Amino acid sequence: MSIITVRDVKTIFGGKVVHDGLNLTVNEGEIYGLLGPSGCGKTTLLREMVMLQDFPYGNISILGYNIHSMKESDAQKLRRKWGVLFQFGALFSSLSIRDNIALPLVEYTDLHAGMIEEIVQFKINLVGLKSSDADLFPSQISGGMKKKAGLARALCLDPKLLFLDEPTSGLDPISAREFDDLILKLRSLLGLTIVMVSHDLQSIYDTIDRVAIIDEKKITYEGTIKDVKSSKSKFVQTFFK
Amino acid sequence: MQKTILFNKQGSTLSLEFLEEITLYTLAQIEKQILSYSYKGIKTLVLNLEKVAFIDTAAAIFLAKIEEDMSSKNIQCTLICQDKILLATLELVKTHKPEKERAHANISFVEKELQIVDKYLSKYLDGIFSLIAFFGKSFMASMYYLSSFRHIRFKEIFYEINESAIKALAIVALTSFLVGLVVAYQSAIQLKIYGANIFIVDMLGVSILRELAPLITAIVIAGRSGSAFTAQIGAMKITQELDAMKTMGFDPFAFLVLPRIIALMIAMPILIFVADMMGIFGGMIVSDINLHVPPSLFLDRLREVVDVKHFFIGIIKGPFFAFLIASIGIYRGLVVKDDTQSIGFNTTKSVVESIFAVIVCDALFSIALTNLGI
Numbered sequence: 001m002s003i004i005t006v007r008d009v010k011t012i013f014g015g016k017v018v019h020d021g022l023n024l025t026v027n028e029g030e031i032y033g034l035l036g037p038s039g040c041g042k043t044t045l046l047r048e049m050v051m052l053q054d055f056p057y058g059n060i061s062i063l064g065y066n067i068h069s070m071k072e073s074d075a076q077k078l079r080r081k082w083g084v085l086f087q088f089g090a091l092f093s094s095l096s097i098r099d100n101i102a103l104p105l106v107e108y109t110d111l112h113a114g115m116i117e118e119i120v121q122f123k124i125n126l127v128g129l130k131s132s133d134a135d136l137f138p139s140q141i142s143g144g145m146k147k148k149a150g151l152a153r154a155l156c157l158d159p160k161l162l163f164l165d166e167p168t169s170g171l172d173p174i175s176a177r178e179f180d181d182l183i184l185k186l187r188s189l190l191g192l193t194i195v196m197v198s199h200d201l202q203s204i205y206d207t208i209d210r211v212a213i214i215d216e217k218k219i220t221y222e223g224t225i226k227d228v229k230s231s232k233s234k235f236v237q238t239f240f241k
Numbered sequence: 242m243q244k245t246i247l248f249n250k251q252g253s254t255l256s257l258e259f260l261e262e263i264t265l266y267t268l269a270q271i272e273k274q275i276l277s278y279s280y281k282g283i284k285t286l287v288l289n290l291e292k293v294a295f296i297d298t299a300a301a302i303f304l305a306k307i308e309e310d311m312s313s314k315n316i317q318c319t320l321i322c323q324d325k326i327l328l329a330t331l332e333l334v335k336t337h338k339p340e341k342e343r344a345h346a347n348i349s350f351v352e353k354e355l356q357i358v359d360k361y362l363s364k365y366l367d368g369i370f371s372l373i374a375f376f377g378k379s380f381m382a383s384m385y386y387l388s389s390f391r392h393i394r395f396k397e398i399f400y401e402i403n404e405s406a407i408k409a410l411a412i413v414a415l416t417s418f419l420v421g422l423v424v425a426y427q428s429a430i431q432l433k434i435y436g437a438n439i440f441i442v443d444m445l446g447v448s449i450l451r452e453l454a455p456l457i458t459a460i461v462i463a464g465r466s467g468s469a470f471t472a473q474i475g476a477m478k479i480t481q482e483l484d485a486m487k488t489m490g491f492d493p494f495a496f497l498v499l500p501r502i503i504a505l506m507i508a509m510p511i512l513i514f515v516a517d518m519m520g521i522f523g524g525m526i527v528s529d530i531n532l533h534v535p536p537s538l539f540l541d542r543l544r545e546v547v548d549v550k551h552f553f554i555g556i557i558k559g560p561f562f563a564f565l566i567a568s569i570g571i572y573r574g575l576v577v578k579d580d581t582q583s584i585g586f587n588t589t590k591s592v593v594e595s596i597f598a599v600i601v602c603d604a605l606f607s608i609a610l611t612n613l614g615i
Binding site: 093094105108109110111112115118119121122123124125126131137138139157158185188189190191 | 264265266268269272297298299302303306326329330333334337338339578579580581582583
């Protein structure tokens with residue numbers, strides 16, 4: 001079953017065409033990678049999927065909702081069904097790690113404080129942070145920890161769909177591999193569908209099932225990672241050498 | 242309330258049969274039902290998940306917690322579940338169970354209080370030391386400037402004079418004009434009672450030239466340019482521009498700090514001069530209308546009774562005020578931390594502190610000059 005379908009999406013920034021008719025499909029339960037050279041608009045596409053950026057032509061539908069023509073109440077429902085991890089975590093700087101993770105739980109559920117604390121502690125532990133880190137503020141922790149805390153926040157409502165923007169960039173190789181393992185484990189346990197932008201070759205080989213390569217404003221390849229070398233794209237030829 | 246759990250009691254065994262999927266959103270209701278049940282005389286609790294299609298991790302945490310609670314009440318707990326995915330989720334929760342609260346080190350009340358005092362005191366001292374370090378570095382940079390004419394960043398200085406002073410001219414002039422107007426208007430009522438109309442000139446001349454114009458200018462500039470310094474430099478710090486400058490060998494003190502301080506010190510006396518004229522002008526209008534002191538008489542009297550020293554004292558204060566405003570603004574920008582709240586906090590602080598510093602400085606001037614008999 002397809003979770004996300006992107007049809008003929010065209011993006012134009014101030015006269016400059018970034019995407020010229022993108023088409024792709026993400027199926028349920030897979031880890032889907034968006035790849036391409038710098039500036040090809042991977043992150044832009046991700047932003048368009050999570051409704052941060054409008055696009056003039058084309059259609060994107062996510063979990064059965066067409067994001068161009070749905071009601072605001074549906075959009076709000078949809079937003080609870082996905083989690084987004086930004087490249088630098090994007091934690092709220094005025095809140096501690098605990099409060100960052102607890103915020104969606106406090107706002108969207110009627111659980112009592114004790115239960116929320118249990119859930120927060122579990123998520124903190126799940127992503128590999130220490131319980132004592134919960135009281136720290138985003139300005140007091142390292143980039144890697146911010147990323148983990150951002151993931152914990154993205155996972156806090158147990159979403160079906162997870163968007164990751166360069167999840168392993170800025171992590172040391174050991175943490176990066178742990179992160180990959182974590183993503184694979186979460187996928188199998190929670191039935192997640194994951195869309196990620198990545199440049200980390202190891203992580204791409206280890207985690208990604210299918211991949212879309214954006215180059216020259218189009219999708220030059222979409223399919224499994226094994227067959228990627230069949231693509232004639234110059235980017236693919238150098239990147240997967 | 243819709244039943245989502247079936248309670249089935251047989252002797253000392255209670256079986257809880259969950260009927261639908263358990264998620265974050267249904268959990269609160271389920272918990273209420275379970276907690277409201279009385280567990281007296283129950284020895285075994287069976288959690289039956291046969292009919293549950295899906296649980297999320299929050300639900301798994303909840304189930305694990307029930308098992309724990311029950312075992313602490315000496316109730317045996319068993320779980321009936323065949324679904325592999327559900328079991329895996331439960332297992333996941335158990336493997337990532339955070340270790341219980343680290344034991345708090347036993348510290349006495351006094352020790353705790355002392356720790357708090359220590360924390361605040363060291364923070365306070367750190368602030369003072371970093372301020373001293375800031376002045377030290379500024380001084381070093383000014384020595385570097387003085388070592389050669391070519392080291393002075395004229396371009397930046399003139400740019401800052403334009404940005405933080407020339408562009409503030411209109412607002413300084415208007416504020417000062419209004420203050421002159423208001424002071425004259427209020428005094429006019431009092432002076433009229435005694436028929437001492439002409440003394441408005443003495444009063445306005447001394448108060449505006451010596452005190453009001455410098456203070457008004459300093460306050461407007463602190464609010465307008467001092468805060469801008471903090472915000473600009475704070476933003477540069479967050480985006481690591483300052484670090485980039487340092488690695489390229491551009492000393493931020495020579496490139497950012499001194500040009501701003503020097504620019505404001507040059508421009509402030511000019512702004513005060515404009516404020517003087519506008520304040521007197523405002524007073525003159527009120528004198529003409531309310532007290533029937535025509536401008537020609539006003540100006541004659543001004544020249545006669547108001548010594549030129551009052552004017553110079555006002556002007557001399559300018560560079561001192563400018564130094565305080567610029568250095569506090571920049572210092573506050575440099576101590577901005579790597580989070581978005583910090584800029585707002587430091588900008589507020591910079592304005593409050595620089596206005597306070599200006600007023601303290603003005604008081605010192607007043608005491609010193611009076612004692613010197615000037």
